[in-house]
Amino acid sequence: MTMKPFDLKVLASDHVFYDDQAVCLTVQTPNGSTQYLADHAAVISAVLPGELRIRKPDDSELEVVCGLGTVMFSENSAKVTVDTCETQEQLDRRRAREAYDRARERLRQKQSIEEYKLSQAAMARALARLQFKGKDIH
Structure with missing residues (x-):
């Protein structure tokens, strides 16, 4: 159909x-x-x-x-x-992992609410990229 x-x-x-x-x-x-x-x-x-x-x-x-x-x-x-x-081809696994690690570290630090929300968004983007690449983030 x-x-x-x-x-x-x-x-x-x-x-x-x-x-x-x-x-x-x-x-x-x-x-x-x-x-x-x-x-x-x-x-x-x-x-x-x-x-x-x-x-x-x-x-x-x-x-x-x-x-x-x-x-x-x-x-x-x-x-x-x-x-x-x-796309898969455009995605750089190393850069995505580094972005994830940076965002995770920023979330551990004392931040304003706005900075915290920006760090959460950065972490979500990096996590989505890593999952799309099929890489275990743990």
Whole structure:
């Protein structure tokens, strides 16, 4: 069975990552892993750091890791805006591990609430990257 396509644009802070049709979009939201198909009800939701999957009309799949952002779905069109978006090939495991270690250390230090939230976000991004690369962080 052929699934109906919808327009999808994925924007990272520094580039357009994807701008084409898709038949399924899967992102991490505060409610868990969420899938969007054609004719989905209009929605705006937060996107959490983690895996983002795009199934294309030819049934191929694109998997990336993304950072914080939003997803908007309306009138058979989805727009995902995230701070980072990287493929397996673009991801540097060593840098992700170093970022995770730095964020973990910052969380142990006395910080303002704003600094603490920024450290939490950095740690979540680094953890998502490490999990996407399949590396055990412990």
